[in-house]
Amino acid sequence: MDPWLTLVAAGVFEVGFTTCLKLEERSKWFIVPFLICAAISFTLLSDAMRTIPLGTAYAVWTGIGAVGTVLVGRLAFGEQLRPAAWALLGVVVATIIGLKVLA
Numbered sequence: 001m002d003p004w005l006t007l008v009a010a011g012v013f014e015v016g017f018t019t020c021l022k023l024e025e026r027s028k029w030f031i032v033p034f035l036i037c038a039a040i041s042f043t044l045l046s047d048a049m050r051t052i053p054l055g056t057a058y059a060v061w062t063g064i065g066a067v068g069t070v071l072v073g074r075l076a077f078g079e080q081l082r083p084a085a086w087a088l089l090g091v092v093v094a095t096i097i098g099l100k101v102l103a
Contacts, residue, residue, distance in 0.1 A: 003051035004100060010044035011064025013037045018069045022077065056099050063096045 016037035024030040041061075049057045067089055073079035081089075 003048045006044050007048035007052060007057055007060055008064060010041050010048060011061050011068065013041035013044065014061060014065035015068035015072060017041060018065065019072050019076070022073075052103060056103055060096050060099055063092050067092050067096075 014037075017034050020030045020034035020037060024034065045057065045061050048061075052060075070079075070081070070085075070089060074081060
């Protein structure tokens, strides 16, 4: 599998485990999917770092996780964002794209 797709998948599973942390407020049973998502995310991140440099991989992984978690918070939990926050999320996305282009 392409290491960049692996890294994107790792970021998606990071969003999964952060979402499970929020859902654990409702039910302690969400610890199981949290652990599964975390294990998958870290495994995929580790695989991607075999090809992608550590700093780049980590920055992209955390960026995907941060943007994805903010979007889940907005869409699933009704969390509000100010316009400036949306603009800053755009900067994070642009940075992720820039890291991919320059890698």
